[in-house]
Amino acid sequence: MATSITPEAVQATAKIIANVWAEHPDFKLKDVTFADFTAKQAALEEALDDLDKKDQALTPYRNHRDQLASELNSWCVRARSSVRGYFGGNSDEYEQVGGTRSSERKRPSRKKGGTPPAK
Numbered sequence: 001m002a003t004s005i006t007p008e009a010v011q012a013t014a015k016i017i018a019n020v021w022a023e024h025p026d027f028k029l030k031d032v033t034f035a036d037f038t039a040k041q042a043a044l045e046e047a048l049d050d051l052d053k054k055d056q057a058l059t060p061y062r063n064h065r066d067q068l069a070s071e072l073n074s075w076c077v078r079a080r081s082s083v084r085g086y087f088g089g090n091s092d093e094y095e096q097v098g099g100t101r102s103s104e105r106k107r108p109s110r111k112k113g114g115t116p117p118a119k
Contacts, residue, residue: 007048014041 018041021027021034029037080097087093089102 007044011041011044011048014044 084094
């Protein structure tokens with residue numbers, strides 16, 4: 001069962017709870033001490049920082065990947081247009097490369113029931 005809890009939301013909530021708990025040392029949780037809570041909070045913060053650093057290190061690779069995908073997509077669009085021009089817009093080849101055959105396109109129709117023109 002998936003939840004919509006994000007680590008960043010948990011981190012923000014934990015900071016607030018830690019502040020309240022620090023102001024009221026008589027507050028207790030069964031099986032959890034303030035030291036345990038703050039240690040787990042620090043561990044989560046460290047894990048998020050490590051993940052952010054690794055994410056930043058991957059940025060150049062993502063940019064390169066996106067650039068290659070953009071260029072290849074441009075070539076695919078050009079190739080699809082060329083296939084349509086070479087084989088025709090209603091050909092099996094055009095459909096195979098992702099085009100919609102002209103015989104399968106929805107025919108345009110007029111809308112009925114419009115408002116009459118003003119006199």
